[in-house]
Amino acid sequence: xxxxxxxxxxxxxxxxxxxxxxxxxxxxxxxxxxxxxxxxxxxxxxxxxxxxxxxxxxxxxxxxxxxxxxxxxxxxxxxxxxxxxxxxxxxxxxxxxxxxxxxxxxxxxxxxxxxxxxxxxxxxxxxxxxxxxxxxxxxxxxxxxxxxxxxxxxxxxxxxxxxxxxxxxxxxxxxxxxxxxxxxxxxxxxxxxxxxxxxxxxxxxxxxxxxxxxxxxxxxxxxxxxxxxxxxxxxxx
Numbered sequence: 269x270x271x272x273x274x275x276x277x278x279x280x281x282x283x284x285x286x287x288x289x290x291x292x293x294x295x296x297x298x299x300x301x302x303x304x305x306x307x308x309x310x311x312x313x314x315x316x317x318x319x320x321x322x323x324x325x326x327x328x329x330x331x332x333x334x335x336x337x338x339x340x341x342x343x344x345x346x347x348x349x350x351x352x353x354x355x356x357x358x359x360x361x362x363x364x365x366x367x368x369x370x371x372x373x374x375x376x377x378x379x380x381x382x383x384x385x386x387x388x389x390x391x392x393x394x395x396x397x398x399x400x401x402x403x404x405x406x407x408x409x410x411x412x413x414x415x416x417x418x419x420x421x422x423x424x425x426x427x428x429x430x431x432x433x434x435x436x437x438x439x440x441x442x443x444x445x446x447x448x449x450x451x452x453x454x455x456x457x458x459x460x461x462x463x464x465x466x467x468x469x470x471x472x473x474x475x476x477x478x479x480x481x482x483x484x485x486x487x488x489x490x491x492x493x494x495x496x497x498x499x500x501x502x503x504x505x
């Protein structure tokens with residue numbers, strides 16, 4: 269952004285789960301039940317605290333290391349199928365997101381820890397897929413998922429935008445951490461169902477989010493009044 273105070277970012281990178289679609293309460297509940305089914309002694313609060321915003325590959329590595337339970341054959345596919353069935357019955361877009369995406373002029377893409385099938389299913393089901401013109405990127409496309417920066421750097425490269433000219437919209441600490449490691453400023457979103465306990469977003473601010481917001485109608489104002497000097501990212505210095 270090179271110090272152009274007030275300039276809009278050139279690319280807005282959205283996480284999906286918990287930002288565009290209110291999927292986290294559903295997916296965390298299905299993950300918890302399935303982990304308990306294979307003998308992992310874990311509850312929903314622990315799953316939410318430890319695994320929100322994390323890829324299944326990373327989750328199962330943690331489960332094996334911390335609980336001594338290896339991933340049974342077919343388990344990840346079974347969890348995905350179970351979650352998609354629950355989405356069909358329950359999933360909704362975050363309130364106000366469709367109207368904002370329909371009017372905001374900014375280039376945008378999705379960068380999510382979810383696998384491509386789940387991403388397309390969730391975005392199609394909620395009527396949001398067309399807002400991204402096929403620019404939907406999954407952690408399966410890079411070597412390391414969040415909290416590593418690989419996915420955000422890949423998304424920016426594919427979109428032809430320098431990291432410092434992007435802004436990321438995230439709802440999880442791993443996501444904020446990944447974006448900051450990529451040299452991208454972050455706006456933290458706390459309006460998803462799993463954030464009902466703390467819409468002040470203290471965890472996201474502590475992880476490096478520049479600001480937090482809990483209503484999508486606020487986003488155009490934040491982008492219109494964007495101050496790249498406040499981001500402190502390497503491209504601005």
